[in-house]
Amino acid sequence: MATQPEIRGIGHSVERKEDARLIRGKGNFVDDVKLPGMLHLEVLRSPFAHARIRSIDTSAAAALPGVVAVVTGELMAEHGLAWMPTLSGDTQAVLATDKVRFQGQEVAAVVAEDPYTAKDALELIAVDYEPLPALTSPQAALASDAPVIRDDKEGQDSNHIYHWESGDREATERAFGDADRVVSLDTHYPRCHPAPLECCGCVADVNPATGKATIYMTSQAPHAHRTLFAMVAGLPEHQIRIISPDIGGGFGNKVPIYPGYVVATAASLLLGKPVKWAEDRSGNLISTGFARDYHMHGELALKGDRMVALRVKMQSDNGAFFADAQPSKLRAGLFGIVTGSYDIPAAHVEADGAYTNKAPGGVAYRCSFRVTEASYLIERLVQTAAYEVGVDPAEFRLRNFIAPEQFPYRSATGFDYDSGDYAAAMQLALDKLGYEDLRREQAEAREQGRLLGIGLASFTEVVGAGKGKDYDIVGLRMFDSAELRVHPTGKAVLKLGVRHQGQGHETTFAQIVAEELGIPPEDVDVQEGDTDHTPYGLGTYASRSTPTAGAATAVISRKLRDKARELAAHKLEAAPEDLEWEPGRFFVKGSPDRGATIQELSLAAYSDLPDGMEPGLEGVHYYDPPNMTYPFGTYAVVVELDRGTGAWKVLRVVAVDDCGVRINPMIVEGQIMGGLTEGYGIAAMELITFDEEGNCIGSNFMDYLLPTSWETPKFELDQTVTPSPHHPLGAKGVGESATVGSPAAYVNAVIDALAHAGVRNIEMPLTSDKVWAALAEAGLAE
């Protein structure tokens, strides 16, 4: 019997395979791609938030040495490309032809021999603008006398975009009528930005001889983007190859298609040369997919200490084009999950969208389609209700959680929760925190004039889209795929339809093959991101890779294992049902020495087959999930406020996550800590805002603040494990849990420090000036 290699499958913290190139500076990011004869494209952006374009004079720019082409909306229009469809079924200008509708909108582009010359030429383009009033809030945009931003759209006579409802209005009204008490909260989840450290960009290379367009692109969803390119540009889909190389973080920002990609591809097509577009940071922050900007009004109906109904009115600020990245049938994404972890019998949610003179492209910043906004609202409301009822916020949650025996649970807004034990996760967090002692400490500190706050958030997410019947992107069902090829020597290549941006797929998915087929992770090369060489899939966002492509990997590995059993039966001269599987090996029942390893069976698949069997050991599986998955957990945050300045310091963060079965615990914990940090950033500092003329404040990293190692708290992690009953591995997806759940925990902690003085809300980000104002109003400022 051959010596078995160590098989580190599910549950092993295998060190990451992708690190080898990244720690040496040998990654291959889009801006590292350099092709012979490559030209450089830079984009001219609008300085105005709303203005009519009277004329554009590009002659001086075109005359600048080194400039190869100047592209305007007029030129794009000649090719039918001045406008493009958005992911929410609207249209978006590629290069403006009539008006600019937000500051930073793409107006023209220069293609030059080097990027410095291209930037010089931008300054030589003369655009004559007629400024129009800028509308920077949905309230202003929906006023009856507001100018219509989208006057390009026939029949659009206001700035209203959509109305959407979920739940049972009548049942909810009845419950409110019978309630003892109604608790409400008005809050704005502010506009923020995923701000991955790598900006967006592409190198478009249309080969004039073959017509093949190879586009290296910062894409979280290369296959969907290929199809969209085919639809938008009219190029035959087999002549488009999207290569999404190493991606320097995405967090949702790299889900949409942006004008820069389209113009660079058009320029390459027209010029017959490769064209690179490397977005700068300012362009990234002012024009690409922002997140949130939801104005929410929530009301809870209470009977005693039980929540009996939830009513929400939400107004989204979608910017100049309705370009939210979300499943086609959902106008406000998965915001309906707003009942959270609680057994609330009745709920009704109403949402309306508005055009404003702000950047378009609402994306789910490390979130599954608006789950973050929903989770924030309910967790803030629950804490408010606990104060009003006079029950400790932890105890109040405990009395209202969906109980373990209620799963599978259908929520009042129609979500089918797969599994959960919310009380167990919260109890573990409380124990780890020493909750009761801390409450005593908080009371004693208050006596001494110190303000401590303890905030909880017991979130439930809905991730892993589809199922495909209910969830699609522009009609494409949200399944995903895995193709597994085992070579004769027992080494394998796994090709996936998803595309990681730091999540560690090259390691995690190899471990799934290891678990199911017994081939060690180092012998499985995981490939993603090249549409010519991977099976179709919808991409990586919404924590969907493990729920979909991970499931596909498990299923195809099992299918190959079934074939390996037949091969083993032939080789060992036994009946297939008389064989037993142990990791990496089949053996004859009762004769453990009579066996064959998966490596031997791989060779047999190409060399020693039973008559009639198809040679080879490979296959592909497309996995359409039967349901979403519902990760959950409790985050507990302790803060202390500075009464002199309003600054607040995080003293503790305890995070208990339940994402079902963990494939690589090290990677899972890395995802959670990253999310806890982005959640902290959102709660404390990250903000895209606008002055009344629509100038974007937050257009660079001096204005758009990100948490550094200095402010970022230390994290204490723990887990419970409640497997998903419908996922082949019991896994649920974890990339976004902490960004979804933690902002409410941080905010709840700050509010908790002031709750005794009647403070119920401070709007994010909780900058020290706002906290100081709340302290002053409560008479607690020093």
Add this chain to the structure above:
Amino acid sequence: MAHVDTTAPEAAQTSPITRRVDVTVNGEPRSAEVEPRMLLAHFLRETLGLTGTHIGCDTTSCGACTVLLDGTPAKSCTVFAVQANGREVRTVEGLETSDGLHPMQAAFHQEHGLQCGFCTPGMMLTAIALLEENPEPSDDEIRWALSGNVCRCTGYQNIVNAVRSAAAAMREGE
């Protein structure tokens, strides 16, 4: 194509003013004629082909472009290449030697101190400069030293662990 002029205008023949830059990069002398306005980050990436130095923000805020200039961390997106004339530059490509990975590289791998890997080169170089000055830093000293380098993925905790672990390995190696 109304606005496209693919013929090179005559003015293209007048070359921009250039300056010669002589610099030692990762121990090797390198020279080039560059425009005085060329940034060091672009010089490294485009002129020398060392693409391990990344550009994240253009405004000295994020630290992705950090290199060591005469041993001191410098954000190469706001240093001109000509300012590096006569000086020594160390980039991520210069960390590994024939003896293997630099202890900092090994520690980032072992401690899961990177996810997307975009900030990693700058982060490691800043950390190496810290350990040159302070071979046994506290966690707070590590966090303070790295506070000019932004990471969007990891939450920093594993980066701090990696730097602490690299420091121990480097002390043992001496």
